[in-house]
Amino acid sequence: MARELVAMALRFLHEYVRASDLAVAAAVLFVCSAVRSRLSSRPGEPMLWPVVGIIPTLSAHIALGDVYDWGAATLSRCRGTFPYRGTWGGGSSGVITSVPANVEHVLKANFDNYPKGPYYRERFAELLGGGIFNADGDSWRAQRKAASAEMHSARFLQFSSATIQRLVRGRLVPLLETLSEQERHAVDLQDVLLRFAFDNICAAAFGVEAGCLADGLPDVPFARAFERATELSLTRFYTPPLVWKPKRLLGVGTERALVDATRAVREFADRTVADRRAELRKVGDLAGRCDLLSRLMSSSPPPHPPADAAAGYSDEFLRDFCISFILAGRDTSSVALTWFFWLLASRPDVEARVLDDIARAGGDVGAMDYLHAALTESMRLYPPVPVDFKEALEDDVLPDGTPVRARQRVIYFTYAMGRDKATWGPDCLEFRPERWLNDKSGAFAGGAESPYKYVVFNAGPRLCVGKRFAYTQMKTVAAAVLARFRVEVVPGQEVKPKLNTTLYVKNGLMVRFVAREQRHELRHPVPAAAHLAGED
Numbered sequence: 329m330a331r332e333l334v335a336m337a338l339r340f341l342h343e344y345v346r347a348s349d350l351a352v353a354a355a356v357l358f359v360c361s362a363v364r365s366r367l368s369s370r371p372g373e374p375m376l377w378p379v380v381g382i383i384p385t386l387s388a389h390i391a392l393g394d395v396y397d398w399g400a401a402t403l404s405r406c407r408g409t410f411p412y413r414g415t416w417g418g419g420s421s422g423v424i425t426s427v428p429a430n431v432e433h434v435l436k437a438n439f440d441n442y443p444k445g446p447y448y449r450e451r452f453a454e455l456l457g458g459g460i461f462n463a464d465g466d467s468w469r470a471q472r473k474a475a476s477a478e479m480h481s482a483r484f485l486q487f488s489s490a491t492i493q494r495l496v497r498g499r500l501v502p503l504l505e506t507l508s509e510q511e512r513h514a515v516d517l518q519d520v521l522l523r524f525a526f527d528n529i530c531a532a533a534f535g536v537e538a539g540c541l542a543d544g545l546p547d548v549p550f551a552r553a554f555e556r557a558t559e560l561s562l563t564r565f566y567t568p569p570l571v572w573k574p575k576r577l578l579g580v581g582t583e584r585a586l587v588d589a590t591r592a593v594r595e596f597a598d599r600t601v602a603d604r605r606a607e608l609r610k611v612g613d614l615a616g617r618c619d620l621l622s623r624l625m626s627s628s629p630p631p632h633p634p635a636d637a638a639a640g641y642s643d644e645f646l647r648d649f650c651i652s653f654i655l656a657g658r659d660t661s662s663v664a665l666t667w668f669f670w671l672l673a674s675r676p677d678v679e680a681r682v683l684d685d686i687a688r689a690g691g692d693v694g695a696m697d698y699l700h701a702a703l704t705e706s707m708r709l710y711p712p713v714p715v716d717f718k719e720a721l722e723d724d725v726l727p728d729g730t731p732v733r734a735r736q737r738v739i740y741f742t743y744a745m746g747r748d749k750a751t752w753g754p755d756c757l758e759f760r761p762e763r764w765l766n767d768k769s770g771a772f773a774g775g776a777e778s779p780y781k782y783v784v785f786n787a788g789p790r791l792c793v794g795k796r797f798a799y800t801q802m803k804t805v806a807a808a809v810l811a812r813f814r815v816e817v818v819p820g821q822e823v824k825p826k827l828n829t830t831l832y833v834k835n836g837l838m839v840r841f842v843a844r845e846q847r848h849e850l851r852h853p854v855p856a857a858a859h860l861a862g863e864d
């Protein structure tokens with residue numbers, strides 16, 4: 329019966345309907361649906377087009393290069409939250425918000441309902457495996473506990489600050505000195521800082537020298553493979569699954585390249601774990617090593633799957649753990665520092681106060697409150713992770729009344745939150761480190777702010793584990809560089825953010841280092857662990 333009806337309908341279409349009629353009908357349907365969508369949306373909300381949802385609007389702003397500022401302005405117009413849909417073959421939908429109460433709800437109050445979820449996990453599966461960044465539930469809890477315990481131990485704090493100092497004094501400063509002696513030299517500051525952070529995180533997490541800052545700034549295959557694997561994993565966030573999944577199945581194009589890059593990363597990590605195991609067998613213990621990998625191999629794992637209480641953590645667990653750490657620690661602090669140096673170049677008044685702070689603190693980065701505030705302020709305007717999201721397990725309603733359906737995403741727009749007038753006042757777009765300082769004592773007073781207004785390091789149970797490490801690293805680099813050089817931004821370049829999960833400066837930042845006549849020397853190279861405690 330059904331078959332006959334379909335056959336009749338087809339005959340009718342064939343005999344009485346012309347292609348032009350069909351085109352007109354489709355156009356009418358499209359317009360009606362667009363009008364309906366427009367009528368059902370609240371004032372200020374972006375248009376959700378039939379079939380393709382927010383994609384045309386988003387694509388237009390990506391092409392114009394103003395997608396972050398457009399997002400911030402749109403959120404401010406619709407009181408902080410709007411729904412989105414981008415239906416091209418992936419069914420991604422949910423809400424975008426910059427309301428601190430909503431963010432607190434997702435990151436803390438209803439934490440269990442908002443895991444990272446399968447959407448994120450699937451896209452980073454090859455590179456991150458089951459590492460902390462990709463994990464939820466018990467696996468995440470076990471990794472979080474182990475990472476937190478090791479990273480906040482006095483031993484690791486001493487080791488990591490010594491590692492940072494060694495790299496700064498042994499590699500970074502000599503490189504900048506050589507550059508500053510070359511007449512009219514200019515170098516991409518972002519590239520130098522990315523190389524520094526890569527070497528630093530490899531030393532701290534793996535206990536190995538990656539050598540990105542070696543003489544001549546060589547090409548390092550592992551670093552290149554890592555960068556490539558990250559970029560290729562990210563393409564899955566903006567390519568329709570109908571396109572990338574078949575490519576993955578067939579092993580072609582970008583998916584083939586992802587497999588190759590990931591293999592190189594994993595081979596490096598596997599080799600490092602195997603070498604450390606061999607060292608452990610030979611020497612009997614790893615007591616002399618302080619890097620995260622060695623500390624984990626020497627500790628008793630919690631009773632969760634990746635570990636066998638008697639045998640310790642599995643090699644696979646250790647590999648994924650370290651890869652997640654490199655991803656977390658590599659780009660974030662380097663782009664934060666790049667934006668910081670760029671902002672400072674146009675604010676001699678702030679630079680003068682930073683220099684005073686460095687001189688007054690006598691080399692103890694823990695005592696550099698103004699520098700701490702200036703970095704915090706710079707990341708408010710240029711957050712290294714500009715956008716983040718979680719996926720709802722069950723239907724929910726956000727504190728501002730916005731409904732969220734199961735499997736939808738709540739995207740929190742950190743970039744817009746940092747520029748919100750309601751939170752930061754009428755001077756919200758001004759770079760003003762003083763807003764983070766106690767008026768009377770001049771001490772850093774950031775802890776007084778609600779952590780859900782400033783989610784640059786995330787907040788709640790999944791607060792960045794490396795926050796303290798990152799501040800120590802950024803302050804050490806900034807102090808060492810500024811004490812010795814004026815950082816002059818080469819004029820005439822366009823400085824704007826790149827669309828990515830990390831807020832890179834799109835074309836890098838060309839600068840010149842000019843040696844200062846009067847140096848603000850750092851007198852105490854390794855800060856005491858007590859001073860590193862900072863705020864968390």
Ligand code: HEM
Pocket residue numbers: 460461472475529652653656657658660661664711712713716717783784785786789790791792793794795797798
């Ligand atoms: C300025 C520098 C940094 C910023 C702005 C930053 C920011 C963040 C953010 C926003 C998250 C949450 C991401 C998510 O939704 O999963 C995060 C998580 C994390 N970060 Fe950082 N991060 C920085 C540096 C570092 C460094 C240097 C390390 C390691 C040494 C690190 C280790 C981690 C880890 C392991 C997590 C996962 C925590 C969890 O899921 O429980 N971060 N970070």
